[in-house]
Amino acid sequence: MTVSEAKKKEYYEALITKNSQYDGIFYAGIVTTGIFCHPTCTARKPKFENCLFYETAEEALIAGFRPCKICRPLSYPRDIPEEVQLLIDAVEEHPEKRWQEQDFKALGIHSATARRKFKQVYDMTFVQYARSRRMGLAFKEIMKGDKVIDQQLASGYESASGFNDAFTKIMGNPRKKENIKLLWAHFISTPIGTMLSLADEEYLYLLEFTDRRGLEREIERLRLSENFRIVPGKNHINQLTEKELQAYFRKELKSFSVPIRKKGTPFQQSVWALLDEIPIGSTWTYKDIAEKLGNADKVKAVGNANGCNQLGIIVPCHRVIKTSGELGGYAGGIERKNYLLSLEKEMVLTKKGQ
CATH class of the missing domain: 3.40.10.10 (DNA Methylphosphotriester Repair Domain)
Incomplete structure (x- = not known):
């Protein structure tokens, strides 16, 4: 935060x-x-x-x-148990690694033990720790706008020497070297945390909180989908996104005009289209959306599609709650969901009071 x-x-x-x-x-x-x-x-x-x-x-x-x-x-x-320190040291040695069961075995540690020990020491699993360190290094390179990294991305350089190639190792290179498209990566500060925006010259493709679980895979899928190369910096789409988000959090903007590109299955697209219809200051349930799609039994599928939305706040998946009235899940965290819903209710009430 x-x-x-x-x-x-x-x-x-x-x-x-x-x-x-x-x-x-x-x-x-x-x-x-x-x-x-x-x-x-x-x-x-x-x-x-x-x-x-x-x-x-x-x-x-x-x-x-x-x-x-x-x-x-x-x-x-409390002091760090020996197993935890061993794992932390291993992450520092190879921060780009995505840990598998055999990696734990090579260190003589069971993965379940690693999870339990990390949770005991501080409220984070080892997978969260390793992922956060990977993403942190990659994000750091984006924020620096390092020309060396940019050159590595362009040439396909894959050396594992040190941290300088962290962005390349984590975010990857385009699958093909021809017909490469650029996505500009820009960080946006909000009252509830930093968000990452990815945009080309026409559309915003991704807007997510940087600590969102699964963000790494989202970026990877997006990058591979259209042979994108991600470069640091902001273009006019990122700038408009930042400007509108700032106005939204000041309670001065109820709808966004930034052009967006939603990438998903036909079913996901149908769910996201309905999210756009939820009025600001209001909430619909997962069941409401399933019924609007013509099948009340697809509540779980609606929830999954809702969770796959890559355009946080702008496509308002936070306005969907459980039938019981409970908030339900939110990739950005329940505290953020509650904050956004409260903010939007205040916006509506303020307007009515004028």
Whole structure:
């Protein structure tokens, strides 16, 4: 989640004074070193402008920071078990790896043990940790707009030397070297977290929270679907998306005009088309949508299609809830779903009161 300016100052003061009461409350990402720390870290303290603050370790990892070896921020509130440290070291050695059962066996660790141990130490599975580290490195390269990475993407360079080719290794190259299309990747800050936008010169293809589970695979499928090469930067579509999102969160925009491209099966397309019909400030149930499609038994299929939407907020999958009135699932997290629904209700009420 986005940390307010007031909180940033509060957290920086805690970092400078090594206030132990803040351990586990926030993590400080140090831009100059690329690490993230506990507030009580004994390392030399950075300047305020070189600090970024995160309220979860996962957010710090996705932002591209690695755990500090001095304060070991992932150990709070207890020491890291030997198996967990072994896995963390293995991820740092090969951050691009997507872990399989045989990889755990090679280290002499059972995958179930790894999951349990990670959950015990901090509320994140090992798969989440490895994925966050991979995505963080890839996102970091996008944000840097490194020319070396761009050249590697163009030439198909696949060296595994160091972190410089993290973007290439994780996001991949186009399948073919001819007829390559460009997708521009741009990060957008919102009050409820950072979003990644992917757009060509005509359409927005993807708008997702960077910590969304499954985002890595979504990007991979999108990239392969039309021989896309993903490059850092923003074009007029990304810029319009950012402008409209900012207006939306200020409660000044109820509908989006940015041109979008929905990529999915015919059934998914039919579900997403109905999502566009849900009025702002209102909710429909999964059953409502299934019935509108002519088959009340397809509630589960509707839920799956809803979850496959790649255009968060703009295609309002957050407006779909359970028949019981419960919010139900949301790829961006239930807290975000609740925030968006509350925001939209306030928008409608404010308009009525004018």
